[in-house]
Amino acid sequence: MERIPVLRMGSLLLITIQVDMHDKLALQLQDDVTERISDWGSTGVLIDISSLEIVDSFIGRMLANIAGMSRVLGAETVVVGMQPAVAITLVELGMSLAGVRTALSVEAGMELLYGNAITGSENERTEA
């Protein structure tokens, strides 16, 4: 079965969406991400959508769902690489992806997530 790969990089999960999404693929991805977070104890999820030519409300909802599910499991999600034309269209459509953190590039997204991890562990130390 067709599947979007979920890669592990240290405490992060990396996902690059390159194919034209359809329902089953989106649901499979939600399953895979939540399972990996739970198996590997990942603290961050980075989703690269730079190859996506459109984001409609279906894909927008999927991104919001993944971010929500991951948060409940203790991992932050950052969506990176949205094309400008996609951003214009998405907002006009009425979706601003509230609740989903975004960054321009994979690098910027990683910085956000690593920043989180560092602050997170410092907090733990202070608490201890």
Place this chain on the structure above:
Amino acid sequence: MSVLKREVLPVKTSNDVVLARQKVRQLAVELRFSLVDQTKLVTAASELARNALDHGKGGTMTVETLVNGARSGLKMIFEDQGPGIPSIEDALKDGYTTGSGMGLGLGGSKRLVNDFSIESEVGKGTRITAVRWK
């Protein structure tokens, strides 16, 4: 106003939604729409095709390339024989949904095109027409 090209595609499965998007993209490129306009057209096509599939139990998409004097445009017609829309006014409100979606499909698509109309009869089906001019 004349129609240069007309094609009819089925919208019966989730994969048909992908094919409908690709067809609209291809025609929008042929008409030399800007990248932002192409993106708006393809996104509207995706929303409306999914709407026909999820709420209308599937149907067809007809795409036409239009010429009106010096202007060219792309017209998309989505037809289904589903349950119809009891209140078009409600259906166009953002956040209104009878399914599991976010209720952005119809109102959102309307904002992405220039001309937009819905004809619907309860028990018979729905026809949604959307045009974007260059």
